[in-house]
Amino acid sequence: MNVLVTGGAGYIGSHTVRLLQSMGKNVVVYDNLSTGHRDAVKQGTFVKGDIFDSELLEDTIKRYSIDSVVHFAAFSLVGESMEKPEKYYKNNVMGTLNLLDVMIKNDVKKMVFSSTAAVYGEPERIPITEDISKNPTNIYGKTKLIMENAMEDYSKILGLKYIALRYFNACGADEGGDIGEDHNPESHLIPLVLKTCLGIRDSIKIFGEDYPTEDGTCVRDYIHVNDLAQAHYLALKALYEGKDSNVYNLGNGNGFSVKEIINSAEKVTGITIKKEVTGRRAGDPAVLIASSEKIAKELGWKPEYTNIEDIIATAWKWHKNHPEGYK
Numbered sequence: 001m002n003v004l005v006t007g008g009a010g011y012i013g014s015h016t017v018r019l020l021q022s023m024g025k026n027v028v029v030y031d032n033l034s035t036g037h038r039d040a041v042k043q044g045t046f047v048k049g050d051i052f053d054s055e056l057l058e059d060t061i062k063r064y065s066i067d068s069v070v071h072f073a074a075f076s077l078v079g080e081s082m083e084k085p086e087k088y089y090k091n092n093v094m095g096t097l098n099l100l101d102v103m104i105k106n107d108v109k110k111m112v113f114s115s116t117a118a119v120y121g122e123p124e125r126i127p128i129t130e131d132i133s134k135n136p137t138n139i140y141g142k143t144k145l146i147m148e149n150a151m152e153d154y155s156k157i158l159g160l161k162y163i164a165l166r167y168f169n170a171c172g173a174d175e176g177g178d179i180g181e182d183h184n185p186e187s188h189l190i191p192l193v194l195k196t197c198l199g200i201r202d203s204i205k206i207f208g209e210d211y212p213t214e215d216g217t218c219v220r221d222y223i224h225v226n227d228l229a230q231a232h233y234l235a236l237k238a239l240y241e242g243k244d245s246n247v248y249n250l251g252n253g254n255g256f257s258v259k260e261i262i263n264s265a266e267k268v269t270g271i272t273i274k275k276e277v278t279g280r281r282a283g284d285p286a287v288l289i290a291s292s293e294k295i296a297k298e299l300g301w302k303p304e305y306t307n308i309e310d311i312i313a314t315a316w317k318w319h320k321n322h323p324e325g326y327k
């Protein structure tokens with residue numbers, strides 16, 4: 001396997017690169033470093049490049065005899081996507097279409113694609129199975145759904161084989177403690193909570209406590225980033241074995257409320273966290289919990305991290321040792 005990992009310098013990308021390399025695959029990371037970090041790439045070959053740069057993409061595919069792509073390179077902030085739709089449609093849709101053009105032109109027809117629970121919007125059923133209706137409530141989710149649909153057509157007509165993985169809430173960090181989550185600006189709950197523990201932030205804002213959930217705060221399905229990485233490996237393996245294109249959810253199947261996450265972080269760190277309840281954040285569904293039965297059954301995926309405190313502990317190790325991220 002000679003795998004091109006676009007966005008391999010990002011959070012989920014860098015963990016996947018480490019895993020693929022440890023499984024003996026040849027990995028070439030392709031990242032423009034607009035949100036990724038060069039220091040997050042500890043393994044593999046690194047090419048600084050943009051998914052719009054067809055020439056460099058083609059050159060990289062040829063030079064390293066690439067035969068599959070894991071495509072992470074995308075913008076992924078829900079809030080920002082509602083303010084700058086053009087940025088999201090351009091990069092996530094046009095950029096991915098460009099990458100697919102170059103792939104197909106060079107006869108690279110295997111792709112593992114980063115998708116998201118945001119494709120479902122407000123789900124009609126919990127736990128969420130892959131077949132329920134997709135009504136994304138934000139532009140980020142829409143761009144990912146557009147690409148899933150395009151790949152379905154490419155698969156039927158152009159012979160592309162793809163597996164789209166719909167992530168729920170990615171979190172945690174590699175046990176090694178040298179790679180982890182570093183977004184700028186940070187908007188995700190667990191890193192913000194841990195930055196509050198470190199005194200980098202004054203308090204954590206709880207976005208609404210009037211949701212129809214047990215404690216009134218939103219419930220999410222938190223999945224460890226290395227369990228996500230494992231799923232990418234299994235998806236690639238399935239494509240090399242000739243399995244058909246497919247779509248899978250990736251979550252733990254357990255829901256935790258915002259308050260439960262904060263309590264767990266207090267337990268893990270031993271630090272009392274200052275909280276502040278504010279209004280709801282636009283576009284937040286009350287409950288998102290995945291059924292990952294399909295990928296468990298079809299690809300044999302099994303999460304290693306099921307305990308939320310263990311997951312938070314891995315993130316805590318990273319944040320404590322890298323309070324300013326990769327800087």
Ligand code: UFG
Nearest residue numbers: 116117118169187188189192205206207218220258281284
């Ligand atoms: N939250 C707070 N305070 C904060 C930050 C978050 O209360 O300071 C709450 C949010 O309102 C939400 C929960 O914590 O209820 C989790 O929020 P995150 O921002 O960590 O994650 P999201 O659930 O919003 O986003 C995740 C992925 C997205 C994906 C989305 C699907 O990160 O890529 O799930 O809904 F699109």
